[in-house]
Amino acid sequence: MTTETQSLAPVPEQNSVPVSLRRKLRLGEGLLEAILFVVGFLTIFVTVSIVVVLGDQALLFFNDPQVGFREFFLTTQWQPSIGQFGIWALVSATLTTSAIAMLVALPLGLSSAIYLSEYASPRARSVLKPILEVLAGIPTVVYGYFALLFVTPLLRNLIGTENLGVYNMLSAGVVMGIMILPLIASMSEDALSAVPNSLREAAYAMGATPFEASIQVIVPAALSGIGAAIIVGLSRAVGETMIVAVASGATSKFTFNPLEAAETMTAHIARISGGDLSYNTIDYNSLFAIALVLFVVTLALNLFSQWIVSRFREQYE
């Protein structure tokens, strides 16, 4: 940096940084960074606090002489009134309804996403995509009564009223699937559309049919985005409360039979906390234990889906 280098500043002193290259004080940048940091930190803080509160209250429950870890995790009856606290009765219903929901939402959601992204004309897409997004915004209580008053009678007609009660997990699960379908479709469509066109052209130039190109090239390339859609959908299914509370019954029962009525973790929490509960009773504390399990189940399912997706994904840069 001596005489030959053309200086940027009008009269630079020898060996000093030219004025125009000097560090500038960028107040806006600094402020923005600080705000973003605080917001990011708050998010984490809130999450951690929730877990701490849950854990703390759940501990009160487990410390109660009436219950123990073993009973909680190894028995299958949930009857607080007679002192039975077997979480599996609630977990089984949550898993069953969520599984049904995913069985409905995943194939349909993914198919609609593939249709929208790979087959539909731009016109059709510009009409259908907003409709999907509106569907995703319907309040879940509406879906709940849709399940109870429309889907359940329909299913009872199909399967027979002697086989299917007024409250059952099948109807709740199916409607839950319909509820998360637009979400999965819309998110997957975003992921598919983000696959670069050059990859699509590569597939078609090899003589691929639209089906071969979509299923064997574009979907695998979009799998991390589709995986995110699955995880969000699954989390919503596990956490969904209104639909199951309305349509799947208010009796806890350990069963994986979709034709039966059973209460999920969320529905139970909603029902019990709606009644008059006094602070620090065993019923009250049990809610936190359930919530903690719910949290762990969601987390586990998320990690599991992430693992599955990472095994099959094909990464384009």
Next chain:
Amino acid sequence: MQTETPQYAIETRNLSIFYGPFEAVKDVDLKIEKGKITAIIGPSGCGKSTLLRAFNRMNDFVPTSHVNGEILMHGINLYSKEIDPVEVRRRIGMVFQKPNPFPKSIYENIAWGARINGFKGNMDELVEQSLRGAALWDEVKDKLKESAYALSGGQQQRLCIARTIAIQPEIILMDEPASALDPISTLRIEELMQELKQNYTIIIVTHNMQQAARVSDFTAMMMLFGETRSGTVIEYDKTDIIFTRPGDKRTEDYVTGRFG
């Protein structure tokens, strides 16, 4: 419909290509010789890619595009109603400007196309043969299971050529296949083209005049003309004629770099 003389791999008659109302390519009559390399040259935006992508019906993916006139292969119009574009693309392969391997393993990049085209033979053999054909085998034979994205740009482009020859098309279209590559990779691709022409007809779009002069047997010069700014072929002849004594002043100006 009159049958085409066997000397030609593909032939266009009165071909015009539109994007909506815009006539991007107008009235092209070309007879592409079998087993030869034909270069398409011309200034940017004159419709070279458009013309090339019409041959294997890639323009079908542009919803607004449509074609007037005929493209004949074995005397059959590729744009007639009964023709399946998928089958057309199986017979006319394409290599793109930017290397676009699949995000799969090197092996799978080649096997996939063969498989969807109903290949039933020994896949390992086909993969090796195609990679050798694209002068890539020695460089990748020990890492066939690795991602194609781990290869350099030039290697990726040769992989794209390898996967194209694996499905044994009659014609290979190349749209500026070396423009994203360094001179050495470019040279390898050019050498490769010379070998490939023994079995395939190659049509290449290039901006590089030396490249066109070096590799091609025939050259089509395209140019924009008229009020509509449509592109058309203004001159088509043996490459050495185009580059030494072209019939059209505009061609001469263009290939000598005085123009465009």
